[in-house]
Amino acid sequence: MQVQDLLERYQKGERDFAHVDLSGASLSGVNLRDVNFTGANLAGVNLSWAFLSRANLTGASLRRSDLRSASLNNATLNQATLSGANLSKSDLRLAQIQNADLNWCVLQEADLTGANLQSTKLDQVNLERAKLTSARLNGAELMEANLRRTNLAGANLDQANLREAHLEEANLREASLVGANLIEANLSGVYLRQANLSEADLHRVILTGADLSEAILDGADLSRATLAGSYLLKASLQKALLLRTNLQDVYLLRANLNEANLRGANLRRADLSGAYLRDTTLSEADLSDAYLLESHFIRTNLDGAQMTGCCIYNWHIENLDLSKVDCRYVFTQFNYTTKSPTERYPVGRELEAGELGQQYEQDASVIEVYLTEAPNWEALVFTLTQLELESHDLNLTIKSYKALEDNFLIQLSASRMVNSKILNRRIFQLYPEILNRLLTRRSEILSLLEIVPHSNNLDLASESPPQPLPPSPPPPSPDRRVRLYQEVVRQIQHIMRSQVPEQSVQSVQQLLDFLDHQGIATEEIQKKIIGQVVVQRAKQDKDFRDQLRRWEKTATESARSSTVGQAIRTAIALLWTQSQQP
Numbered sequence: 001m002q003v004q005d006l007l008e009r010y011q012k013g014e015r016d017f018a019h020v021d022l023s024g025a026s027l028s029g030v031n032l033r034d035v036n037f038t039g040a041n042l043a044g045v046n047l048s049w050a051f052l053s054r055a056n057l058t059g060a061s062l063r064r065s066d067l068r069s070a071s072l073n074n075a076t077l078n079q080a081t082l083s084g085a086n087l088s089k090s091d092l093r094l095a096q097i098q099n100a101d102l103n104w105c106v107l108q109e110a111d112l113t114g115a116n117l118q119s120t121k122l123d124q125v126n127l128e129r130a131k132l133t134s135a136r137l138n139g140a141e142l143m144e145a146n147l148r149r150t151n152l153a154g155a156n157l158d159q160a161n162l163r164e165a166h167l168e169e170a171n172l173r174e175a176s177l178v179g180a181n182l183i184e185a186n187l188s189g190v191y192l193r194q195a196n197l198s199e200a201d202l203h204r205v206i207l208t209g210a211d212l213s214e215a216i217l218d219g220a221d222l223s224r225a226t227l228a229g230s231y232l233l234k235a236s237l238q239k240a241l242l243l244r245t246n247l248q249d250v251y252l253l254r255a256n257l258n259e260a261n262l263r264g265a266n267l268r269r270a271d272l273s274g275a276y277l278r279d280t281t282l283s284e285a286d287l288s289d290a291y292l293l294e295s296h297f298i299r300t301n302l303d304g305a306q307m308t309g310c311c312i313y314n315w316h317i318e319n320l321d322l323s324k325v326d327c328r329y330v331f332t333q334f335n336y337t338t339k340s341p342t343e344r345y346p347v348g349r350e351l352e353a354g355e356l357g358q359q360y361e362q363d364a365s366v367i368e369v370y371l372t373e374a375p376n377w378e379a380l381v382f383t384l385t386q387l388e389l390e391s392h393d394l395n396l397t398i399k400s401y402k403a404l405e406d407n408f409l410i411q412l413s414a415s416r417m418v419n420s421k422i423l424n425r426r427i428f429q430l431y432p433e434i435l436n437r438l439l440t441r442r443s444e445i446l447s448l449l450e451i452v453p454h455s456n457n458l459d460l461a462s463e464s465p466p467q468p469l470p471p472s473p474p475p476p477s478p479d480r481r482v483r484l485y486q487e488v489v490r491q492i493q494h495i496m497r498s499q500v501p502e503q504s505v506q507s508v509q510q511l512l513d514f515l516d517h518q519g520i521a522t523e524e525i526q527k528k529i530i531g532q533v534v535v536q537r538a539k540q541d542k543d544f545r546d547q548l549r550r551w552e553k554t555a556t557e558s559a560r561s562s563t564v565g566q567a568i569r570t571a572i573a574l575l576w577t578q579s580q581q582p
Contacts, residue, residue, distance in 0.1 A: 003027060010035065028066075083121075103141075138176075291341070293334055307356070311341035314421060314498075322357035330356065337540045367396075367412040367420045369427055372487040374408055375401075378442075379435035384412070386430055387423070428491055429507050432514030439517065485520055489529060496533040501551035501568060508564045526563055534571035548572055 003025050006017065010032060018038040026046040036056045043061050048068040055075045064084040073093040081101045088108040095115045103123045111131045119139040126146045133151055138158040145165045153171050158178040162185050169189040180200045190210045199219045206226050213233040223243040227250050236256040244264045254274040261281045268286050273293040281301045289309040298318045307327040313334040328350040331341030384396045399411040414423075438445065488511050495507045508530065512522045538545045552572055559565045 023061075088126075291334075309341075313341070316422060323354045325356055327351055327356050367414060367423050369410045369412060369424060371408045371410065372406075372484045374403070375410060376435055376438070379431060379438045380410070382434045382438065383427060383430045386434065387426060390426075425494075429510060433510045436513060436517050484518065485515065488515055489525060492525060492529065493533055496530060497537055500547050502555070502559075505555075505559050505562060505564045505568065509562055512563055522563075526567055530564060530567035531571040531574070534568055535575060538571070538575055545575075548575075 001017075001020050001022060003022070006020070006022065007030065009017075015034055016036045017040060018036055019040060020037065021041040022045055023041045023043045024045065025042075027050055028046045029049040030047075031051045032055060033051050033053045034055065035052065037060050038056055038058045040057070040060045042057075042065055043063040044065060045062070046066045047070050048066045049070060050067070051071045052075055053071050053073050055072065057075060057077045057080050059079045060077070060081070062080060062082045062085050065082070065086075067082075067085055067087045067090050069089045069091075070087070071091045072087075072095055073091045074095065075092070076096045077100050078096055078098045079100060080097070082105055083101050083103045084105065085102070086106045087110050088106050090107070090110045092107075092110055092112045092115050095112065097120055098116055098118045100117070100120045102117075102125055103121050104125065105122070106126045107130050108126050109129045110127070112135050113131050113133045114135060115132070116136045117140050118136050120137070121141045122137075122145055123141050123143045124145060125142065127150050128146050128148045129150060130147075131151045132155050134154040135152070136156045137152075137160050138156045140157070140160045142160055142162045142165050145162065147162075147165055147167045147170050149169045149171075150167070151171045152175050153173045155172070155175045157180050158176050159180060160177070161181045162177075163181050163183045165182070165185045167185060167187045167190050169191075170187070171191045172195050173191055174194045175192070176196045177200050178196055178198050180197070182200060182202045182205050184204045185202075186206045187210055188206055188208045190207065192210060192212045192215050194214045195212070196216045197220050198216050200217070200221070202217075202220055202222045202225050204224050205222065207230050208226055208228050210227065210230040212227075212235050213231050215232070215235045217240050218236055218238045219240060220237070221241045222245050223241050224245060225242070226246045228246050228248045229250065231251045232255050233251055233253045234255060235252070237260050238256055238258050240257075240260045242260060242262045242265050244266075245262065246266045247262075247270050248266050248268045250267070250270045252270060252272045252275050254276075255272070256276050257272075257280050258276055258278040259280060260277075262285050263281050264284045265282070266286050267282075267290050269289045269291075270287070271291040272295050273291050274295060276296045277300045278296065278298040279300070280297075282305050283301050283303040284305065285302075286306045287310055288306050290307075291311050292315045293311060293313045294315065296316045297320050298316075300320055302320070302322060303324040305325050307325050308329060309331070310327070311331040311334055313332060330345055330351075331343055332345050333341070333343035335342050380398075384398075388394050388396060394414065397413045399413045400409075401411075402409045492508050492511055495504050495511075499507060512525065515522050515525075534548070538548060548568070552569070555565065560569065
């Protein structure tokens, strides 16, 4: 068919040109909206700047055709052949391009927003800087495709083949790549925040400097991949394979690495603060100078791992064998102001082989609790009972008790490895509250337990007279009151410096209530100490300032109106006033 004949018939209202042969024709800039080119031969046709909105090109041949800047929005190109065609800057929004052949196509800067490209062949296609937002590419063939700086936010690439594809600096936020093949693909600087890459094959992939924060990589294979300097904050990597993976300088804060296999992985200087590593394999991994602040290591395999220079401040460990770890020294504290580890252990020497494991085995089995007052044993027993209920398979036994010059030492033994610092902190949170409840409702508790004075003496009564029920503890002496006050102040300062506002409000309030019950005034703590610590920490710690802002917006009315809540709100107001001053 001649071009002129086609245009005349189109002008008269005809739209059906199925199976027409227009190969090599020039139709640049023509208006052919709603045209039916089903099965048409349009190979080599010049359709640049043409208007083909809602056109039906099902099964059409458009090999090596020129479709630059053409308008094909809402067009149907299912089963069409466009191999080698030039569609740069074309408009293909919401187009249907399923099972089509677009191998070697040029789609640079094209707009394919919402397009359906399921099972389409796109090998070696050029989609650089193209828009594929919310596009459907599941099952598509994209081997060696150029997707540099392409916008694929929210796109569906499930089961897609992206082997050796180039996705440098592409935007894949919230994209789905479940089961996708990304072997040896280049994703340097890619944005994959909240993307789903479950069961994806990322063997030998390059993810240098990529952002995978909150991404899902459960069951993914990242063996021998390169992720140096990438961000995986709150990412989920459950059961993922990371064998020999390069994770140097990676941010894995609060990441989920439960049951992941990181055998031989390079984690030098990696930040695993708050990460979860339950039943994780880290054998032969390099964790030198890594940050393990508040990390959770539960039944983690560290055989042969390098751990020299790690910062293990407040890490949580359970059933952890450190006897085969290669470690010369660790850091036990962290300076949040300078963002650097402190308190080298051991001082002035290096650890002997297996010494780190021996140290933690000893620390784990014996927990030392120091009290400024003689313990109320009933309250202490209930406190330990609460701890056992909170922690799986934990049994605590009172091993010894000793009255020292200024305080009282209780040694507890645990049935399994625990973090003594965490346990101590929890005891000091629970004990004052339980003691207060016990003193106010003791008779009721004893009645429920059927513990009452009995008229009939036991057989042992002949050997020792019956002992009366212990009276309520007397008010502390003046010296004891001072020491008790100082100890509680230290605990409050520690809580305010280490906990988020939501936790500190409840913890500190319990301590203040305990002092009130002891008849010790807390006005100075309420007015000065809490506010001072909050202001000092907020000036030094940006994350804490953000936490204060969130608490101010989301805190319950009861938390805000509590004694501690009011002190925190006063400190927030002071900080806001200071920030407004020139």
